[in-house]
Amino acid sequence: MRVLLVEDDPQLGDGLTVGLRQAGFVVDWLRDGAAAAHALGVEEFDLLVLDLGLPRLAGMEVLKRLRGRGQALPTLILTARDATGDKVAGLDAGADDYLVKPVDLDELAARLRALARRSAGRAAPVLCHGDLVLDPAARCVTVAGVPVELAGREYAVLQVLLENAGRVLTRSQIEQSIYGWREEPDSNALEVHIHHLRKKFGAGLIRTLRGVGYTIAKV
Numbered sequence: 001m002r003v004l005l006v007e008d009d010p011q012l013g014d015g016l017t018v019g020l021r022q023a024g025f026v027v028d029w030l031r032d033g034a035a036a037a038h039a040l041g042v043e044e045f046d047l048l049v050l051d052l053g054l055p056r057l058a059g060m061e062v063l064k065r066l067r068g069r070g071q072a073l074p075t076l077i078l079t080a081r082d083a084t085g086d087k088v089a090g091l092d093a094g095a096d097d098y099l100v101k102p103v104d105l106d107e108l109a110a111r112l113r114a115l116a117r118r119s120a121g122r123a124a125p126v127l128c129h130g131d132l133v134l135d136p137a138a139r140c141v142t143v144a145g146v147p148v149e150l151a152g153r154e155y156a157v158l159q160v161l162l163e164n165a166g167r168v169l170t171r172s173q174i175e176q177s178i179y180g181w182r183e184e185p186d187s188n189a190l191e192v193h194i195h196h197l198r199k200k201f202g203a204g205l206i207r208t209l210r211g212v213g214y215t216i217a218k219v
């Protein structure tokens with residue numbers, strides 16, 4: 001799950017980046033509205049956390065441009081503005097959720113998981129494939145109830161494939177979802193993660209479509 005965080009307060013931005021990473025999100029952080037509007041036009045994100053009071057371009061304008069382009073990216077406004085009028089304006093401009101600072105990180109992470117679920121059309125909080133269960137809130141994976149240890153990236157690859165079960169994801173789609181801007185993966189890193197996942201869950205779980213990408217069947 002790749003989150004674009006737009007927050008101009010350096011301390012808060014730093015704290016949110018660290019906290020959301022610990023909660024399992026890939027976080028890219030921008031400090032002004034114009035940079036955010038640009039990034040949203042050229043990059044793929046799974047979630048947007050948007051401050052309203054921003055330099056260069058106001059958060060509301062970022063949101064209006066996003067929705068004006070028809071982008072459905074799940075968006076949570078995170079702001080100090082607690083007036084009902086601001087909340088109504090933000091939600092009616094296309095935000096999916098609205099949270100007033102100071103923020104509790106656990107609540108923010110849970111709301112983001114809920115937004116991701118809803119945008120994927122899923123009702124259940126866990127991802128299942130046969131007797132394999134991935135719980136995004138607990139960040140754990142079990143097979144028939146038995147926990148399976150996964151490295152961080154292995155977990156992220158499995159999560160994005162399960163979230164898109166039945167669809168083929170290209171290598172670049174998977175990489176965009178599991179790496180932020182300053183993390184350049186080795187050229188064969190993804191193959192290594194897939195190899196480890198097959199060792200842990202059996203060769204049949206993840207299918208390779210040569211020259212296209214990877215998929216997990218929908219069950």
Ligand code: CA
Pocket residue numbers: 007008009051052053054
């Ligand atoms: Ca601000």
